[in-house]
Amino acid sequence: xxxxxxxxxxxxxxxxxxxxxxxxxxxxxxxxxxxxxxxxxxxxxxxxxxxxxxxxxxxxxxxxxxxxxxxxxxxxxxxxxxxxxxxxxxxxxxxxxxxxxxxxxxxxxxxxxxxxxxxxxxxxxxxxxxxxxxxxxxxxxxxxxxxxxxxxxxxxxxxxxxx
Numbered sequence: 001x002x003x004x005x006x007x008x009x010x011x012x013x014x015x016x017x018x019x020x021x022x023x024x025x026x027x028x029x030x031x032x033x034x035x036x037x038x039x040x041x042x043x044x045x046x047x048x049x050x051x052x053x054x055x056x057x058x059x060x061x062x063x064x065x066x067x068x069x070x071x072x073x074x075x076x077x078x079x080x081x082x083x084x085x086x087x088x089x090x091x092x093x094x095x096x097x098x099x100x101x102x103x104x105x106x107x108x109x110x111x112x113x114x115x116x117x118x119x120x121x122x123x124x125x126x127x128x129x130x131x132x133x134x135x136x137x138x139x140x141x142x143x144x145x146x147x148x149x150x151x152x153x154x155x156x157x158x159x160x161x162x163x
Contacts, residue, residue, distance in 0.1 A: 052064055
């Protein structure tokens with residue numbers, strides 16, 4: 001059974017290979033080869049308001065962070081990043097993490113959630129976010145330099161969480 005809990009310092013050795021391998025594909029996140037482990041750890045663990053792991057038994061099968069999308073007058077909108085371990089794709093991990101993040105956001109006073117940079121060719125993620133109520137509210141033409149496809153669009157996706 002899948003469980004989602006806050007990250008601990010002891011989780012990093014299991015999280016790092018998942019992030020490293022996902023980012024190395026150059027297909028879904030803007031992190032490049034110049035972004036080493038220390039940089040990624042700071043961005044994924046240290047900077048966000050919170051970071052979580054999805055557990056299947058004692059195995060980490062996914063991770064996500066959540067933070068305010070902007071400071072000050074935009075701080076009521078949250079922002080997240082999700083990564084699922086390759087062997088766990090298609091098993092509901094991303095969906096569970098997104099639903100968990102929305103509840104966490106509501107519980108912590110956020111009124112909406114915005115994904116700033118969803119790569120358009122990541123069709124599985126786009127379909128999932130839409131199924132979970134997110135809308136494409138903007139297209140950034142050619143904003144992502146895909147490792148195999150060259151320059152592709154990125155979407156800004158948004159969902160209102162509170163009335």
